[in-house]
Amino acid sequence: xxxxxxxxxxxxxxxxxxxxxxLQIAAGETVGLVGNNGAGKTTFFRMLLDLIxxxxxxxxxxxxxxxxxxxxxxxxxxxxxxxxxxxYLTPEEYFIFIGSLHNLSVADVSAYLSQYGEFFxxxxxxxxxxxxxxxxxxxxxxxxxxxxxxxxxxxxxxxPFANLxxxxxxxxxxxxxxQAGNMTTFISSHDLNHVTDVCSRIVLVEKGKVIKDFxxxxxxxxxxxxxxxx
Amino acid sequence: MLSTFLSHQRKSFWRSRNRGxxxxxxxxxxxxMLYFFVLxxxxxxxxxxxxxYFFPGQDVIKSFNGIILYxxxxxxxxxxxxxxxxxxxxxxxxxxxxxxxxxxxxLNVKALFSAFNIWPFFIFLPFCFIKIAPAFxxxxxxxxxxxxxxxxxxxxxxxxYIKRKSIxxxxxxxxxxxxxxxxxxxEYYKVISIMAGSDFVFRAIVAQPVYAFAFTLAAxxxxxxxxxxxxxxxxxxxxxxxxxxxxxxxxxxxxRFGKVGELAALELKLILRHKRPRSAVIMxxxxxxxxxxxxxxxxxxxxxxxxxxxxAIFMTGISIIIYGQFMFAWQSAHFDGILANKIDFKDFIxxxxxxFTIGCTIITLLASFYGFKSPKxxxxxxxxxxxxxxxxxxxxxxxxxxxxxRLDITKAASxxxxxxxxxxxxxxxxxxxxxxxxxxxxxxxxKPYWGxxxxxxxxxxxxxxxxxxxNYIAKRLEKQRYKIAEGFRE
Numbered sequence: 267x268x269x270x271x272x273x274x275x276x277x278x279x280x281x282x283x284x285x286x287x288x289l290q291i292a293a294g295e296t297v298g299l300v301g302n303n304g305a306g307k308t309t310f311f312r313m314l315l316d317l318i319x320x321x322x323x324x325x326x327x328x329x330x331x332x333x334x335x336x337x338x339x340x341x342x343x344x345x346x347x348x349x350x351x352x353x354y355l356t357p358e359e360y361f362i363f364i365g366s367l368h369n370l371s372v373a374d375v376s377a378y379l380s381q382y383g384e385f386f387x388x389x390x391x392x393x394x395x396x397x398x399x400x401x402x403x404x405x406x407x408x409x410x411x412x413x414x415x416x417x418x419x420x421x422x423x424x425x426p427f428a429n430l431x432x433x434x435x436x437x438x439x440x441x442x443x444x445q446a447g448n449m450t451t452f453i454s455s456h457d458l459n460h461v462t463d464v465c466s467r468i469v470l471v472e473k474g475k476v477i478k479d480f481x482x483x484x485x486x487x488x489x490x491x492x493x494x495x496x
Numbered sequence: 497m498l499s500t501f502l503s504h505q506r507k508s509f510w511r512s513r514n515r516g517x518x519x520x521x522x523x524x525x526x527x528x529m530l531y532f533f534v535l536x537x538x539x540x541x542x543x544x545x546x547x548x549y550f551f552p553g554q555d556v557i558k559s560f561n562g563i564i565l566y567x568x569x570x571x572x573x574x575x576x577x578x579x580x581x582x583x584x585x586x587x588x589x590x591x592x593x594x595x596x597x598x599x600x601x602x603l604n605v606k607a608l609f610s611a612f613n614i615w616p617f618f619i620f621l622p623f624c625f626i627k628i629a630p631a632f633x634x635x636x637x638x639x640x641x642x643x644x645x646x647x648x649x650x651x652x653x654x655x656x657y658i659k660r661k662s663i664x665x666x667x668x669x670x671x672x673x674x675x676x677x678x679x680x681x682x683e684y685y686k687v688i689s690i691m692a693g694s695d696f697v698f699r700a701i702v703a704q705p706v707y708a709f710a711f712t713l714a715a716x717x718x719x720x721x722x723x724x725x726x727x728x729x730x731x732x733x734x735x736x737x738x739x740x741x742x743x744x745x746x747x748x749x750x751x752r753f754g755k756v757g758e759l760a761a762l763e764l765k766l767i768l769r770h771k772r773p774r775s776a777v778i779m780x781x782x783x784x785x786x787x788x789x790x791x792x793x794x795x796x797x798x799x800x801x802x803x804x805x806x807x808a809i810f811m812t813g814i815s816i817i818i819y820g821q822f823m824f825a826w827q828s829a830h831f832d833g834i835l836a837n838k839i840d841f842k843d844f845i846x847x848x849x850x851x852f853t854i855g856c857t858i859i860t861l862l863a864s865f866y867g868f869k870s871p872k873x874x875x876x877x878x879x880x881x882x883x884x885x886x887x888x889x890x891x892x893x894x895x896x897x898x899x900x901x902r903l904d905i906t907k908a909a910s911x912x913x914x915x916x917x918x919x920x921x922x923x924x925x926x927x928x929x930x931x932x933x934x935x936x937x938x939x940x941x942x943k944p945y946w947g948x949x950x951x952x953x954x955x956x957x958x959x960x961x962x963x964x965x966x967n968y969i970a971k972r973l974e975k976q977r978y979k980i981a982e983g984f985r986e
């Protein structure tokens with residue numbers, strides 16, 4: 267198991283926001299986290315990334331508690347929100363900075379970015395703007411591209427499809443599907459079509475608890491729809 | 497409708513996250529406001545004395561007439577720099593069923609809510625009542641007030657018009673200041689006299705009060721020009737400032753420091769690309785003149801370094817103090833990103849030390865012109881410099897791990913107390929008192945140079961212990977990271 271969550275709880279005041287007894291994710295799985303607003307998805311992701319201290323329980327990445335050391339950062343890339351972007355940099359500066367953290371040279375970064383011309387639709391690179399001046403969708407693109415550039419073993423994305431245009435949504439799905447098997451992907455989404463399409467496994471959460479956890483098949487979408495319309 | 501708009505504005509002011517949320521910040525802000533208010537009233541009431549003092553042997557009314565246009569020229573330049581365009585506030589209304597003329601009216605009224613439109617009343621009105629009224633009677637006094645009020649309104653809308661047309665930047669403000677200074681110099685050498693011109697204008701009003709309405713007409717004209725421009729260009733992107741093309745930068749001199757250099761470069765860009773940290777740094781250069789107030793001939797000749805220590809610490813360490821008081825909070829917008837990425841806390845802290853050291857070194861080198869005043873001051877500066885980079889940096893970074901307040905750095909610096917808490921105000925005590933306390937025993941024993949040596953050596957030892965401090969602060973940051981990240985997310 268590459269990611270293990272054990273008895274993880276986060277309590278604010280008298281409200282339990284996240285309460286996950288046990289969740290195991292095997293290497294190479296593509297897992298979709300689905301749930302309504304307030305289900306605790308973002309809080310859960312933040313605990314996976316050691317941004318919030320869990321009230322109890324632990325997150326193990328390759329068997330090591332993420333709170334204890336930073337080894338997980340070597341193989342984990344993530345994009346949750348704009349708080350992950352350094353918005354006063356140009357996209358190029360940001361990519362080079364992120365690359366440097368993984369010992370990629372400027373040339374490596376440019377080589378990597380050259381294959382993203384299509385994904386960026388010519389709007390990101392050499393645009394003469396800081397990241398903060400981009401539209402939300404383009405900011406998300408920068409964040410996702412920077413995450414993928416790190417060639418991570420674990421990729422964590424919060425609502426990656428929101429704010430993206432249809433073309434980019436389809437391209438992102440293709441990108442994620444290509445990686446299936448050699449990268450463990452954990453994404454959350456409100457778009458049931460997209461998650462069932464991309465993910466091999468769906469985890470459904472409600473009020474912080476895992477309600478359902480199953481492999482996707484042709485009936486999954488219907489099942490989810492009936493759950494959410496109930 | 498207008499009253500609804502204004503009530504929204506009032507709410508946005510009182511409910512703003514930007515407002516210093518802590519009581520301490522508010523009290524200090526209120527205190528400053530009161531201070532300026534009292535200062536302006538005081539200046540207004542004692543105008544006659546002040547004018548006599550500055551222009552001795554000249555009729556006070558002549559002097560008063562003379563300074564009015566100067567004041568407004570200065571007012572104009574200041575507004576150009578500081579008055580804000582009330583543009584963004586209309587965005588939520590543009591798509592609603594509200595007519596353009598109402599929105600424009602709102603913009604025009606909102607523009608009047610500016611401190612620049614209060615000062616003239618305090619500064620000029622008392623004199624009008626005290627001196628002008630007895631000398632020329634009620635009508636003339638009234639016309640003085642009308643003209644002062646009109647020029648104020650004229651300036652108000654002219655500046656907005658200029659700013660809306662995006663034909664202004666800081667450089668112009670600077671040039672404007674130089675022009676005024678040039679006129680003042682010409683005045684001094686009696687080449688051209690604006691004062692005489694200003695006096696001539698107001699003499700004309702005394703002789704023929706109706707002339708005052710010329711100012712009123714000008715004010716009305718610019719008001720309509722401005723409104724007309726708004727009516728034709730009521731698009732937010734056209735009303736706010738134009739964007740220029742941004743390029744990528746690489747600071748080659750930082751590359752030799754590896755990952756630490758990368759992080760330092762990142763922070764340097766943060767400073768240069770945001771208004772608030774940038775003005776904090778510029779402030780630092782202004783404080784270079786602080787020494788003229790602190791370094792008097794008398795204590796210098798007595799070697800009374802204890803008295804001058806505070807000034808020296810403050811001046812050479814200003815970049816550390818001003819920038820350091822909001823340490824980590826500068827990065828609050830992307831602090832999550834820093835934590836989630838592969839950034840070593842030690843590198844992160846080392847980068848801060850590096851930047852502080854560079855900043856402090858530059859300021860100290862610039863401050864060495866005080867050496868002309870007395871070479872002793874250079875020794876004082878050296879001790880202060882070593883203390884600042886050796887120990888001051890540690891104090892600042894230690895306190896930074898206790899700071900959980902988010903900071904929106906895109907907002908301007910003046911009168912912005914967001915992110916200010918008790919820690920910031922307490923910062924100065926340990927920072928400035930430590931070296932003074934170290935020096936005092938030697939000062940009493942009349943061994944001033946020993947005192948300086950002790951402060952300097954203390955700084956040097958701390959500098960040599962930097963590795964230890966880096967580890968220590970990195971550990972603390974590691975411990976505090978959830979709390980800091982949580983505070984910064986709000």
